[in-house]
Amino acid sequence: AQTVTQSQPEMSVQEAETVTLSCTYDTSESDYYLFWYKQPPSRQMILVIRQEAYKQQNATENRFSVNFQKAAKSFSLKISDSQLGDAAMYFCAYRRVSGSEKLVFGKGTKLTVNP
């Protein structure tokens, strides 16, 4: 079974600085999707970024970028120029390409942004 591990329960960053959240996963599949979701205090899950495993190029969305290391099964999220609104729980998630569409989530990392 696939598993997703987020080894940092909590992280903090100063406003305008850069922070990296870690995520590792375990799978025997060669093709899959990886996601980072953000859950602010409102508890609305918001998609931050998505990566297809077959793509070598790391996905980027404005201040958010990933470092996807397929061989190492690592998928870290880098937030540049951190803003107060980035404070939230961040969940890494895995999904197979074929078969079940369900997401496998990590336990999450709580990010605090200090002014």
Next chain:
Amino acid sequence: GAVVSQHPSWVICKSGTSVKIECRSLDFQATTMFWYRQFPKQSLMLMATSNEGSKATYEQGVEKDKFLINHASLTLSTLTVTSAHPEDSSFYICSASGRVGETQYFGPGTRLLVL
């Protein structure tokens, strides 16, 4: 685009009553919808996957007679918590995807409190 709504956002009910939660995809047709449960400071736990017009697939350990799921149309899925008890109090979140391989988009969640 890709907006998912849930109703109600908050519900308080007496023990033994049934509660229905609606999940709607507002601007796309959702072939698959997912229901999650989230306890405070924890990750999302998938309860079931539903495809339009067919029976839901429940995760191991989830009582299908207690958590009734109906996905009658491409824009609406409902979760009914039957004979609710205090231990059913939780945050319930739905998500929807439009086609195979597409990202899941999440509703804002429903807080259920059973007294």
